[in-house]
Amino acid sequence: xxxxxxxxTALFLLPAGVWFFAMLVLPLVVVFVFSFGERGPAGGYVxxxxxxxxxxxxxxxxxxxxxxxLAPIGTLACLLIAYPLAYFLALRASPKLRTMLLILVxxxxxxxxxxRSYAWIFxxxxxxxxxxxxxxxxxxxxxxxxxxxxxxxxxxxxxxxxVFPIYVSLERLDKRLLEASADLGAPPLRTFLTVxxxxxxxxxxxxxxxxxxxxxxxxxxxxxxxxxxxxxxGNALVDLFLQxxxxxxxxxxxxxxxxxxLVTVTAYMRATRRWAGGRDEVSLM
Amino acid sequence: MxxxxxxxxxxxxxxxxxxxxFGDVIAADALNLTIKRGEFLSFLGPSGCGKTTALxxxxxxxxPTKGDVLLDGNAVNDLPAHRRPVNxxxxxxxxFPHLTVAENIGYGLRQxxxxxxxxxxxxxxxxxxxxxxxxxxGPRRIWEMSGGQQQRVALARAIVNEPKLLLLDEPLAAxxxxxxxxxxxxxxxxxxxxxxTFVLVTHDQEEAxxxxxxxxxxxxxxxxxxxxxxDLYDRPKNRYVADFVGKSNFFAGTVQQAxxxxxxLTVDGGHVISGQSTQDLSRGQKCSASLRPEQIRLxxxxxxxxxxxxxxxxxxxxxxxTEYLVRHADLGDFLVLVPRQAEATEGGFEPGDAAIATWAxxxxxxxxxx
Numbered sequence: 001x002x003x004x005x006x007x008x009t010a011l012f013l014l015p016a017g018v019w020f021f022a023m024l025v026l027p028l029v030v031v032f033v034f035s036f037g038e039r040g041p042a043g044g045y046v047x048x049x050x051x052x053x054x055x056x057x058x059x060x061x062x063x064x065x066x067x068x069x070l071a072p073i074g075t076l077a078c079l080l081i082a083y084p085l086a087y088f089l090a091l092r093a094s095p096k097l098r099t100m101l102l103i104l105v106x107x108x109x110x111x112x113x114x115x116r117s118y119a120w121i122f123x124x125x126x127x128x129x130x131x132x133x134x135x136x137x138x139x140x141x142x143x144x145x146x147x148x149x150x151x152x153x154x155x156x157x158x159x160x161x162x163v164f165p166i167y168v169s170l171e172r173l174d175k176r177l178l179e180a181s182a183d184l185g186a187p188p189l190r191t192f193l194t195v196x197x198x199x200x201x202x203x204x205x206x207x208x209x210x211x212x213x214x215x216x217x218x219x220x221x222x223x224x225x226x227x228x229x230x231x232x233x234g235n236a237l238v239d240l241f242l243q244x245x246x247x248x249x250x251x252x253x254x255x256x257x258x259x260x261x262l263v264t265v266t267a268y269m270r271a272t273r274r275w276a277g278g279r280d281e282v283s284l285m
Numbered sequence: 286m287x288x289x290x291x292x293x294x295x296x297x298x299x300x301x302x303x304x305x306x307f308g309d310v311i312a313a314d315a316l317n318l319t320i321k322r323g324e325f326l327s328f329l330g331p332s333g334c335g336k337t338t339a340l341x342x343x344x345x346x347x348x349p350t351k352g353d354v355l356l357d358g359n360a361v362n363d364l365p366a367h368r369r370p371v372n373x374x375x376x377x378x379x380x381f382p383h384l385t386v387a388e389n390i391g392y393g394l395r396q397x398x399x400x401x402x403x404x405x406x407x408x409x410x411x412x413x414x415x416x417x418x419x420x421x422x423g424p425r426r427i428w429e430m431s432g433g434q435q436q437r438v439a440l441a442r443a444i445v446n447e448p449k450l451l452l453l454d455e456p457l458a459a460x461x462x463x464x465x466x467x468x469x470x471x472x473x474x475x476x477x478x479x480x481x482t483f484v485l486v487t488h489d490q491e492e493a494x495x496x497x498x499x500x501x502x503x504x505x506x507x508x509x510x511x512x513x514x515x516d517l518y519d520r521p522k523n524r525y526v527a528d529f530v531g532k533s534n535f536f537a538g539t540v541q542q543a544x545x546x547x548x549x550l551t552v553d554g555g556h557v558i559s560g561q562s563t564q565d566l567s568r569g570q571k572c573s574a575s576l577r578p579e580q581i582r583l584x585x586x587x588x589x590x591x592x593x594x595x596x597x598x599x600x601x602x603x604x605x606x607t608e609y610l611v612r613h614a615d616l617g618d619f620l621v622l623v624p625r626q627a628e629a630t631e632g633g634f635e636p637g638d639a640a641i642a643t644w645a646x647x648x649x650x651x652x653x654x655x
Contacts, residue, residue: 176379179346182366183373184446185396191367194392198383 028258034251043245053252060253063236066222068260070147070232071215074154075162078211079204081155082162086203087196089163090170102167105160113157117224120156124149124225145227153221158214162207169203170196205272209265216261233257295358297322297482298343298450302352305338312338314506315352320450320484325476327485327493329529330503336486339503340452343484345369356449367396372443373452377459378435380427386438387423390414393446413445416475433464440472444479451476453485457492469496490530494518502526520563524652527575534581534619535573540566540651548651550574554615558591560649574649578622582643583609584631592643597634609634611642 003011038048057064085105089098108116122128124143133141143149173196181191219234226235233253240250298320305313313335320326328336341347342354345366353360361369372393380389387410394406414420417437422430430438436456443451453472457465473496476483487493493500494514502509502517502525510522514530521527524535538552543566549559550572558574566572582588583595595611598618607628609621621642623631634640 174379176375176377177381179366180373180375180379180381181392182346183344183371184393184442185367186392187367190396195381 031251031254034248035255037248037251039246039248043247045247048248053249054256056249057252057256060233060236063231063233063253064256064260066147066230067216067218067232067234067257070150070154070222070230071212071218074151074158074215075208075212077151077155078158078162079208082159082166082207083204085159086163086166086170090167090173091175091196105163108156109160113220114224116157117153117221120149120153120225124152144225145229147226147230149225150222150230153225154215154218157221158211161210161214165206165210166200166203169200169206173199201272209268212268213261213265216257296320296355297357298484299355299358300339300342300352301355303339303342303349303354304351305335305342305347306350311506313342313349316508318501318508318511320482321499323480323482324498325473325483325485325496327487327497327500328503329487329490329493329500331488331529333505334503335506336488336503337454338506340373340454340484340486343450344371344373344452370448371450371452372446372448373454374439374443374456376454376456378439380435380438380442382427384427385423386414386419386425386427386430389427389438390423390442390445392442409445410441413441416444416479417441432459433468436460436468440475444475444481448481451481451483453483455487456485457487458489465492472496494530500530502529521575521650521652522563524573524575524654527650527652532578532620532622533575534578535575536616536619536649537571537573540568540570540572543568543651547647550649550651552616556593556615558649558651559647560651561647562651564653566651566653570653572651572653575652576619576644576649578608578620579606579624580644580648581619581621582627583611583621583623583634584641584643587641588643590643590645592641595640595642597636597638597640599636600634607633611640613642 034045035053036049036051038046038050038052040046089101093101121144124130126144128143130141130143133139143152177195177199178191181195182188186194217234218232219238222230222232223235223238237250237254237257240246240253296319300316300318303313303316304311316335316339318339328339330336338347342349343356345361345364345368348362354362356364356369356371381392384392387407390410390413391406394401394409410423411420414422417440419434419437419441422434422438427435427438436459439456456472457468460468469492472483485493485496494517497514499511499513500517501511504525510517510526512520517526517530521530527533528535536550536552536558538550538558541549541551541557543549543562547559548562548566549557551557552574560574562572582590584592593613593616595613598610598612600610601608605625607623607625609623610618611621612618619642
């Protein structure tokens, strides 16, 4: 049976389109509408048109502040740890060692993040690492329920997401370019700075974007390792929707987060694209 | 690098018993070679013969396992690539995709310490672009350039540094045939005008023959023969060289008689082929008689020399020449190259025709198989 190509394309895209509309666009519209409403007497949502929810966002300033500081810091920490690891995997490790280490990077995914975060509660808690540090004289060190604990959890949880894109871009890097650089007189460090690093930027950009976006919406790690003291916007949303049942205000907070992400991600993409000289990706011959 | 006057007499580069082992694999086996100042030398051989390893030892990418690599009379075994006054044109050019054409060419100059002034670098880059006939292409991006242009950029990026040795690793392999011919001529002209010593690696015998002053033929990590293109063609050391350089017909047989003045070989069917040898042969040794296709004539009637009745199998028209594959009852199939002029007087042959293949008595080369 003959079918016009454009209908065939439409048919192929239908499942994804329905999914995208039902699970993303529609809920977003609902949240957008709700954000201008009011809280019902017993919680939930009552239709209204008011900007009060948005004007009141300052009440949740701490959550925004925590998210907007720990998400970039967490992304940066992931990057600083992931880059040397990815570099070693792609350029230094023998093929056998590389496979083994890559598996080790993936293995944690076999266990739920929830369970792994529990493990960190014990590690960072009073009888964990602080107890060990007390043995060498560093007493009364508090780790759990601090921004540091949240940061540790973030780096632990998100490191693979940073390692893989960087690894892929370094792996795809034409190794002859490194030889060419050396041949032209550049010592190893300069070769790294002028060839390896610029050419791995697509991987760095992808990794940072992935980690940053996910961190902006993170709620599990701060909830478990921040112990209610270090909370993200995600935690505020859980609280607003499930505890105080102020759906209208919660919607406004959610809209604000979406808006902040849109602005930062767009600015980030613009910057990286300009940096790459108008190309989406650095082509390798 | 300091160079004392006396050292100017030293060869520009030298391999002394240089070997390279990769685990159990011997990529280069005790190579001994002197590279003369200002010459165009080619390493020729099939893949895996060690030619690339030899080049990489000169570049500094591989340190010899045994033996020495000398530049200007000094052993440089442990001198890393970035400190050697040697530049390379890579097989697939290895141009930096994130830099412009001018930035690529200026890369080597920017590595100099003390720093070279930016204006001087710009001038040198412009001059290099002129040399490779790409004036004004500096601001272009690498991916905007065609294969042939990228090749020129790679060349400019190397010669702008005025290296003592310019290494070329199969630089023309990725170009189409017409462009390759043009670049061969251009490379040769460039080498003459710059006076830089060129060392080329290639598996293409035609390329090596047409460009080089000297060719070094490698096989299985060893040097088989070093000589001018003409030497190698006319006086190949063994069957391998004769087979690799140009086309040749080989007739296997046993040495019947060998002396300084010539030797003769008994081949299949009891025929005797006589000729010269470049080796010391002894009676009874298994050898091959080598005859170039252009040494053989095709006629309709016997015409002096040694002649064999043959039948034409195929004919390939090559323009100036026609190449015939002919069959003799005892000697088997062999190639004959007939110039256009000879065809005009003798008339062309068709497949299936009977003909007489003739060559001058004693004109064959008797070569041992190794």
